[in-house]
C-alpha cells in the first residue's frame with residue numbers, strides 16, 4: 125500500500141516528544157530520534173512539534189544544515205514544493221551582489237570571454253565538491269593540506285595556474301577544458317577568486333600559498349636551467365613543496381634589515397646559510413626555502429633545500445594552524461652554489477619583481493572575500509526576524525549593506541580594470557606602470573575589509589563572534605582580514621609606494 129500523503133493536518137498529529145515531526149520549507153522532518161542530539165536542545169523542538177517551523181528554523185540555522193541532515197526528511201507536503209534554493213556544486217549565487225557583474229546574466233563585460241566563463245565553471249565545480257569539504261574540516265582541526273588534494277590539483281593543472289600566465293601552462297588542459305596557451309591574467313583572477321570561495325582563510329594559505337610566491341621567483345631568476353626545470357617539475361606535480369623565506373623577527377617589509385647571512389665556502393662550491401626566519405607560510409611542510417640572505421656587498425636570494433641544519437617549528441597566529449606558519453632556523457646549512465637566484469648582491473630585484481603578482485593575487489582573493497561576507501549579510505538580513513520584522517526592513521541595516529556593496533563593487537571594478545592592463549603589458553612594463561596601482565588597490569581592498577568586517581560583525585551580533593553556526597564565516601573574516609592587510613606589504617607601505625611611484629612620473633605641472 126502506498127504511504128498516506130503528507131498534509132499539514134497529518135503532520136500536526138505528531139506533536140509529542142516521543143513522536144515529533146515538523147515542517148521546514150514545505151518538507152516534513154521526523155525529529156523523534158534527533159531530539160536528544162539537537163545542538164539547540166530538545167525544548168525548542170518540542171515547542172514546534174507538529175507545526176510549520178520554517179521561520180524559526182531560518183532564524184537560527186544556515187540552509188546547509190538541512191543538506192547535512194537530509195536523512196531526517198521524510199517527504200514533501202502534498203501539492204506543495206520547496207522554495208529555498210539548494211546550491212549544487214558549480215552553481216552561481218542568485219543573491220543580489222552575490223556574484224560580480226560579469227557573472228550575472230543581465231550584464232555584459234568587455235573583459236571576460238567564453239574561456240573565462242568555462243574556467244570559472246570548471247573551477248567552481250572543483251572547489252565546491254573537492255576543496256570546500258577539506259578546507260572546512262582542516263580550518264578547524266589545524267591539520268595541513270592532504271597529499272590527495274594536492275595530487276588532484278596538480279592533475280587538473282591548478283597548481284600550475286596559480287603561477288599566472290606563462291610557458292609552464294603550455295600543453296596543459298585546465299578546468300573547463302581551457303587550453304594553457306589561452307590563460308591570461310583574467311583567467312588568473314578567476315582562479316584566485318574561485319579558490320578563495322572555499323572560505324577558510326588559514327587553510328587557503330596552507331593550500332600552497334608559499335608556492336605561488338616562491339616558485340615564480342625560481343622560474344624567473346634561476347640561472348641553472350636544469351635546476352629550474354627540476355624544481356618546477358617536482359613542485360607542479362605536487363611531489364615537493366616550496367615556500368618564500370624572507371621575513372625575520374628583525375625585519376619584515378624592511379628587507380635591508382635582514383640578518384640571515386650566506387657566505388661562500390672556501391672551495392667556492394657552496395653557500396653557508398645561517399640565521400632565522402619568521403612567519404614563513406607553509407614552512408612546516410616545505411622541501412625548499414627561497415631565502416633572503418645578506419651577502420658580502422648586499423642582499424641575495426638562495427634556494428635552500430630542507431636538510432641538515434634546517435629546523436622548523438610552528439607559530440601560533442590568529443588564523444588556522446592549517447596555514448603552517450613557521451619559524452625557521454638555518455644553522456650553517458650547506459647549499460650548492462648554483463642555487464643562487466639572479467645576481468649575487470642583487471636580490472632586491474628578485475624580491476621586487478615577485479611582489480606585483482603576489483599583491484595582485486591577494487587583491488583578487490580579498491575582493492572575493494568582501495563579496496562573500498556581504499552576501500552572508502544580505503541573506504541574514506533577509507531571513508533574521510527581530511522586533512517582529514526582517515532585519516533588512518530597518519533603515520540602519522540597509523545603510524550598512526549599501527556601504528558594503530559600494531566597496532565590493534568598486535573594488536572588483538578597479539581590480540578588473542588593472543587586470544586588463546596586465547593582460548596588455550609586458551612583465552617589465554607592469555613593474556614600471558602597475559606596481560603603484562596594484563599597491564594602492566590592495567591597500568584600498570584591505571581598508572574596505574576593515575569596514576566590512578566591522579559592519580558585518582555588528583549585523584550578525586552574537587553570531588558574528590561565534591565560531592560555529594550562522595555567523596561562522598563572518599567571525600572568521602573579522603579574525604583574519606588583517607592577514608591580507610599585512611602579508612605581501614603592509615597597508616602603509618603599499619599606500620606610500622602608490623604615491624611615490626606616481627611622483628616618479630610627475631611632469632613640471634604647477635597649480
Ligand code: HEM
Pocket residue numbers: 146148153155162163164165168169172177180181184185186189190193196592593594
Ligand atoms: C531538521 C531540523 C533541525 C536540524 C537538523 C537542526 C540542527 C541544528 C544544528 C546542527 C545546530 C547547531 C548550530 C548550527 O550549526 O547552525 C542547531 C542549533 C539550534 N537549533 Fe536546530 N535544528 C533543526 C530544527 C530546529 C528548530 C525547528 C528549532 C527551533 C524552533 C531549532 C532551534 C535551534 C536553536 C535555538 C539552536 C541554537 C542556535 C544558536 O545558538 O544560535 N532547531 N540546530
